[in-house]
Amino acid sequence: MKNQYLLGGFVLAASFLVTAFPALALGDVSYANDVKPILHDYCLSCHQPGGKGYERSGLDMRTYESLMKGTKFGAVIKPGDSYSSVLIELVEGRAHPSLKMPYGLEGGLAKDKIEILKKWVKQGARDN
Secondary structure, eight states: OHHHHHHHHHHHHHHHHHHHOHHHHOSSOOIIIIIHHHHHHHTTTTSSTTSHHHHHHOOOOSSHHHHHHOBTTBOSOOTTOTTTOHHHHHHHTOSOGGGOSSTTOTTOSOHHHHHHHHHHHHTTOOOO
């Protein structure tokens, strides 16, 4: 009987984690299907020509190529290294508070979306 409770608890906990953090359930993260929609919904209004983020940093997020080119200050993605990637540093709020991205989004980017971005970078930030 005790084993049934333990098994039930494990199944419940695993279900919660997959529901709360969909990126944990993902195998390979796709730029086109997983990353680009996040960038489009939360970043592109500022990070394209004419936007404030583009004017200040030079970061254009319209395409994979322009994202990987980075800013006038350097790359924002280090394929394979999410901790050192500036994009992840900014969305996690590890930089100066004035640089937290997406700019003006109350509460910041949702944790599940950050996890998708991190996993994509860890997997090599491929154009897939």
